[in-house]
Amino acid sequence: MPDALRVAAMDCGTNSLRLLVTDVRGEEKRDVVREMRVVRLGQGVDETGRFHPDALDRTLAVTREFGELATVLGAQRIRFCATSAARDAENADELNDGVESILGVRPEVLTGEDEARASFLGATRSTSGSALVVDIGGGSTELVVGADGDVQWSHSFDVGSVRLTERFLPSDPVSIDEVTALEAYLDGLLVPQVSSLEPVSTLVGVAGTITTVAAHALELPSYDSSAIHGARISVDDMRTACLSLLRMSVADRRALPFMHPGRADVIGAGAMILDAVLDAVPLATDTVTVSEHDILDGIAWGAAGL
Template structure:
């Protein structure tokens, strides 16, 4: 007898954005019906204060109300709300959870770093070749690095380096000064060094999430953001690094003028690009190509609901 398909809503509440995916899942298949993103910057100043700012919480709750309407409209049977780095680090996470539950009727699940890494890997690799792969997910508050084959994860780590966190900590100027960029790169390299020492060379390299997809759009010189072109694009690592350093050197105003740039990402893409550049430089890769995936932790959250 065929497995019954369920209509699910997965919500990924990150440091910079909150995203919604509504899908029908069953029989080993996932049919996506709706993807939405709101840049709410929930992690605003969390690195400095350890506290979710009230205005950031209100922006996130407003997006949650909009998502609740969409979820009802689509007749969703199951909702999963996952929060990551910013909520992990916040001393008022419990109160935030109460507020979200009041809007959506489900309590946020705060993913540990390893769980976040696993969901990112499963989402990214589900429709890629079944080979040993290293996946990087650069978020606003943290970066996950995962190695595995198929649905078998052999190693993962979550690092407290993300586009929002490092912008607030290292890149206050607009555009960033040479000394600020150098200090940020030095910090990322220091965080990566003990991680790189644990890794064997990997022949398949996949990048996910907004920093990677935006760098891909820049590298490809797209006239507008085009998910179909970006998904599964194969980029030369030298071209990736060149695109990263180009974005770092721009002012926020110049980044906003790029036709593919989401306005809520323009002020933090410099730090995210530096993280990607240092990953390309430091990771033990047996490939000269980055594969870009539009499928990520959000898809992994949905698959886990099957």
């Protein structure tokens, strides 16, 4: 892409660290590489309020790997954004200082509102019309309503697959009492915020929890981004897939051909969040559109100044 700006975007979440190197020119974007590593930065943060030393070591090691790759690929700008776990950790400066020493740029710790906006723009920049974007992460979940690139309403909930697994679902497989307690918690959190929304006619699901549930609903023989991106899956099929994943043991989830091994132990809680959202949000559609474009793409657009 002639005269394009090559940027490297890094999204440091509670469970994973992801890299996107992409060429941006005007409203065009052409991806060069996408990478993801499960680093579990949020290990124990919900309980202790601090990053565990091992989690920091894992995250900084992958940051170094991604920084070297970005340099080899000729990235002209690097943007590193951290989300839920970095908002909560008392020792977040240990992460920030470490990243800055490796990349030469200081991480941006996104607020819940910033995270919601980046997710919405990443998922919908090339589309028109109104939509609700659902982004379930390891530490938080963002719901965003907007149209044609403009955010009209958003809310960030402190519920994510890692946080809720540690808090509510310690057993393997999960017990009925654990599931009941988490269902009640999610209903009490979500319903007051979303029940007054106008019925949603387009619902877009992004990020690893939702794409993994989609892979299960589609019964994919392996994780296939091309099959997942843009897939329109019935709400009923997504909810059935959520329940199926929740009931499995971690070993059975790990044996699924599309399952990333670093997601197997927390996907049950993530699936419960998605199921609760689909139950609580007023829907004027019976399908979920799944997108592989998400907050990482929003970070990249921001790195390019757009």
